Amino acid sequence: MADQEKPLLIKRYASRRLYNTETSDYVTLDDIAGFIREGRDVQIVDLKSGDDLTRQYLLQIVAEHESKGESVLPINVLTDLVRSYTTQATSTVPAFLAQTFDMFRDSQSKWVENMGQVNPSMAKGFEAMQAQQEAFLKAMTGGAPMGTSGPAPEPSKSDGEDLDDIKKQLAELQNKLSRMGK
Template sequence: MADTNKPLLIKRYASRRLYNTETSDYVTLEDIAIFIREGREVQIVDLKSGDDLTRQYLLQIIAEHESRGESVLPVDVLTDLVRSYTTQAVSVVPQFLQASFEMLREGQSKAMENMGKANPMAAMPGFDAMRAQQEAFFKAMTGGIIPGAPTSGSEGAKEEDDLVEIKSQLAALQDKLSKMDK
């Protein structure tokens, strides 16, 4: 029986074929996607060089699903991701995305319990905090403009305070990163 607590090791041969080391057979990208959907962590390494290729193959799986019309990522999000590679925000984007997805995963079971309610996502633990964090992040990324967001009254002042807080946290992170490079 395979140990599902450690990542499933997939080796890529020079022929670009992917080899499942647990079952001793070749697998496709779709097989890997199925392993991941079933909750299995996967690590893909180049047999010859030992390089970790996991990120490259996960992106390829996402691209294939998106190209087949199984769109999960809105064009605006994809555009913002591309934009983040060319800005200073690249240092905070991975942490922001990871934190957002962790909050989403943690709240999934609660959302399922509340499915019968009018807005199950609003009942998800941390949803308001995640929404506020995302709004402040996008406001910072877009120079303060969030389409459809309220801009006046106490809510606007709170968002401005949140933005100031995020900017100070970003400055602190950038300072720490610059010290690590030295």
């Protein structure tokens, strides 16, 4: 039986094929997305160079879902993410996203727990959604630990306004979730 605590190691061969080291077979991006939805962490490495390609493949999974019309990310959030790559907010955005998703996951877990008591079949759907959100978070932060290694740079006025907008959207989401749980 596979050790569920360790990430599932996927090796990418020069032919770009992805190899599951636990089951000794080739896998697709859909298979990897399935592992993640089931709550399994994955690590994808290039066989020749040893480079960690996990972030690249997780972002590809997210991009494919978005392009198929399975949109989770509003345009303004995507715009803010692109903007964060070109501003000094780059170092604060991963920590902010991680904290935001942690708070959202906590609220969602409480809500799912309450809904599971009312209707057990609904809880399974929300657990799958939670796994997808965790995959997105890993893709966006590269699995980086919370916080930064030094003092965060002072955000410029436009960066602060962007963060305020994101915080406002998060508060609205949390309010909607708390109302749904009542």
